[in-house]
Amino acid sequence: MDQELIKKIPHKTIQRLSQYRRALLLCFEQGKTHIFSHEIANIQHITAVQVRRDLMLIGYSGNLRKGYNIKDLIDLIGEIIDSPNGQKVAIFGMGNFGRAIAKYFTGRRSKLTIVAGFDVSPEKVGKQVAGVPCYSVEEAQQIILEEGIRIGIITVPGDQAVETARMMVEAGVKGILNFSPTPVEVPENVFLEEYDMVTSLEKVAFYVKEH
Amino acid sequence: MDQELIKKIPHKTIQRLSQYRRALLLCFEQGKTHIFSHEIANIQHITAVQVRRDLMLIGYSGNLRKGYNIKDLIDLIGEIIDSPNGQKVAIFGMGNFGRAIAKYFTGRRSKLTIVAGFDVSPEKVGKQVAGVPCYSVEEAQQIILEEGIRIGIITVPGDQAVETARMMVEAGVKGILNFSPTPVEVPENVFLEEYDMVTSLEKVAFYVKEH
DNA sequence: CATAATTTGTTATTTTATTAACAGGGCAAA
DNA sequence: TTTGCCCTGTTAATAAAATAACAAATTATG
Structure with missing residues (x-):
């Protein structure tokens, strides 16, 4: 097309x-x-x-x-909607949410592949977490560059989201999906999508409550 | 107002x-x-x-x-947007995603309270999972009725979503937030919100790919 | 005191998204 | 064959959402 x-x-x-x-x-x-x-x-x-x-x-x-x-x-x-050669994705924050996403994508035949997870917790770093190799946040810049990762998912706690996003952009990430409750800032040339599940839940709650 | x-x-x-x-x-x-x-x-x-x-x-x-x-x-x-007396919420599927949501809400001062989680896995049933009491799916109908739960979150695998939604509606749930990848059907008097993270990720991927 | 600088509140306009309407085509059945 | 039905594809109309424009108000400042 x-x-x-x-x-x-x-x-x-x-x-x-x-x-x-x-x-x-x-x-x-x-x-x-x-x-x-x-x-x-x-x-x-x-x-x-x-x-x-x-x-x-x-x-x-x-x-x-x-x-x-x-x-x-x-x-x-x-x-x-796909890229012919696929696109690599990294997850920032391998807590429950991050693992849920990782698990969801592993084994799935898709043009999107989760190639790296990043976390601060020492017991995760160096291991496979939910089928994805987990690195320390310090290594992020290097791994992103090496792997050519252009898409990142933020699943860190809200108070770390802004710093995480800043670092991602600096490392060359061009698209961010932010699942943390804190909105982040990105330059114009970076695509940002934010989703807050609390908002969705509050919306449901609103339309369900007895007015 | x-x-x-x-x-x-x-x-x-x-x-x-x-x-x-x-x-x-x-x-x-x-x-x-x-x-x-x-x-x-x-x-x-x-x-x-x-x-x-x-x-x-x-x-x-x-x-x-x-x-x-x-x-x-x-x-x-x-x-x-809040109900004066708060609203009770149940999570269906206490996998990584369900636990992420549960953890997120526990301890938060909010009008929305996660009061129950449901799962098929025997090692979760009867225990607190991420701060939420976890029940077997068989107990769902009873618990929902007893607690007066009107809002449910679906975090079960896609192939179980339809049946889960059916059961929730039957038990009296009036609002559903479906995080599973499978769309579900609900009667007109039930509010349904569906969110699919793959769609969000594919959207980011689309706007990031080199056209 | 008058003027400039801001910011709110509201109406108008534009843009975007959705829905309605319907022409055209092909198959099935009378 | 021909009538009727049920599709698709497209244009037209409607509705919803976002943006622009601007009056009114308030404070600071010269």
């Missing part, structure tokens, strides 16, 4: 494409070959129009009677 | 209010008493106008010269 067009895809569509792919992979494993827009929509709790619109944006055409070819669509989404 | 007005606050504003509060709490602990809209905005990577707009919606007025009173604003946000 044309690289110029890819840049014009909205953030939200990128997110949904990632979600579509997950659903499609599941269907593919179950032996399905084709799927309708409204089937995808039901899985993701959105409308069929939204799905068709997103697929239109990426220039994929389905079959009028059979719907979309699952395998083809998976491949096309991969062409758009 | 008027309960009718509260219902009209958009989802996104609710989320931001939660984030504002977190930032405000941090400033409050540091001894600050007042804050300007652009200060809040900088922390959250949004614009000052957005902040003022949100605060307008909840009817809070700041001081022209000093900005917003941090304590008052924290209290007002609490009045809107």
